[in-house]
Amino acid sequence: MTDTLTRIALARRPKGLPEPEDFSFETSALPEVSVGNVLVAVTHLSLDPYMRGRMDDVKSYAPSVEIGGTMTGQGVGRVIASKAEGFTEGDLVTGMTGWTSHAVLPATELRKLDDSLPPSTALGVLGMPGFTGWVGLKEFGRPKAGQTLVVGAATGPVGSMVGQLAKAAGMRTVAVAGGPEKCKLAVETYGFDAAIDHRAYADAGALRAALAEAAPDGVDIYWENVGGKLLEAVIPLMNVGGRIPVCGMIAWYTGLDGDGSDRLPALWRSVLVKRLSVNGMIVFDHWGRFPEFVSEVTPMVANKHIAYLEDVAKGLENAPKAFISMLQGGNTGKQIVAL
Template sequence: MQQTIRGADSNHRIVLAARPQGLPSVQDFRLEQTALPAPADGQVLLRTLYLSLDPYMRGRISESPSYAPPLALGEVMVGGTVNRVVASRNPKFREGDLVLGNAGWQQYALSDGMDLMPIADTKHPSHALSLLGMPGFTAYHGLLKIGDPQPGETVVVASASGAVGSVVGQIAKLRGARVVGLAGGLDKCRYVVEELGFDACIDRHDPQFAQLLAEACTDGIDVYFENVGGAVFDAVLPLLNEHARVPVCGFIAHYNDLGLPSGPDRLPQLMSALVYKRIRMQGFIILDQYEEGFEPFRRDMGAWVADGRVKLREDIVYGLDNAPAALIGLLEGRNFGKVVVRVADE
């Protein structure tokens, strides 16, 4: 039976219209209007309040091999969401419940409840998409389980003002490490040092970037949290110490590449460094870690956020129709903090 929820009689959604060639454009996405879905037995109807935008989305709209199948043309764009239950035929959920879901880029969605998690923090519900959600868990697991920073070691964090990097640096400080951030622009660098408490931050756009990084890491680098790649990793590699650890959760500098990067073959330099310095370089997909690792993360991060030891800046975008441009800006590094789309006001 078709329902009308609080005056709504249709659903707006954004679907993948074309495969991007290099950096996506707004023409690669299409805004559609469809009928408002009605929940069947066991389902709930969700209204999207907040939508998370994250770098992994670039891989999902490409046909290149990845850890998840690509989105089909015409399919709704994926994304984590904060939702309000507006109609329920599932005994586990009531109308009005606030939940973390995966509704994607649309105003309304149906769910059987299997992918939903209650949100207790009604004052800052969007934190479920950042500090207390996937980005925070990525930082927590990658740094502590792979990077394993020790007191007094030097930890370097790429994209230090972003959703993951900013949390990595703060956790490293809690572990007693010296933390050097890398960010794009002086404003971001000031924020990383003055607001987040990093020991130093280097502007990756500075022509003397490699030299400045070396000067900031006179004792070398013990842990490098990688999510950028490109020229940033080129500057980091010679500074890695023996037995350094390099958690790799992304390489956003190459997400829009149409082929191999130009310049000399860097593979021999990388392989020799890994062997001679006994470096541990490990990629990870956070989806693999949820079953055994999410509860300790939620306990620890919840406590750190509550007492102000870990914080995050949100880059809020208003309106679902602005999501494509915001994702493009994220891939270009134009965001300042965790990018969240405010889809609806309550």
């Protein structure tokens, strides 16, 4: 057992896509554990698109990471020292460890995991991304049998959960993903009825024509992970009474797209004419339903009714590279770092 903690700090605020130089590696002695707290040796770290937003110094739903502060994020690990009731050495736990080899956390902010499924599932299919898809679809998507769902970033951990749950609810499901391999995966692994490679279409108009073919009855739920060209393509295909849960906009985290003209009036007109229901969602508002999610979805994962994939980068030192690659769509499944 090492006695050194290594953490990844925000060295400077990125413009657009982060660069390796935006991160710094800092080492220190293992911290002391005070009463009520637990020392965790992190074994798996989650990388998620929302972290890009935390690197900016703008008001958002959660505070920015300070310069020099540890990059935030969820981790899984083993308890190596505990001064909290109910936690003992060797326990498998998850919590907001940050990008670090070790973390001291209050016991109240940790959740114990059992060992029946791989520990990393607590970061993906049974963690925040899976829960995001589950709760957003229930609360704002309101799936109906016979209707059509379109989801971007469809092979990601949120999109693949949304697609599989919508399919199970009897919907036609259309995946949008980057590249032929992800499209194959969407259909073969996640059971989408159709998959569209957005990279094959130069502009929103061409993408829209492909979507119209894959969704001949129009679109009832557009699950928004992406923004940009896909949003512009799908809006005119929305049916009256359509729902748009707005969960992310990865296309706009690192820059803009489009020809620069104002697309707001056309969107707004569609919202009115089609009586769309557009709801921004942040998973942290919904934690109250997390236990319901875990008990409903854990057996579906164990029975393989819900498939999932993980991309695992090895070693904390590779976290920045894996993160940058993920923001460019370089991952296939849920991006994990194994320490």
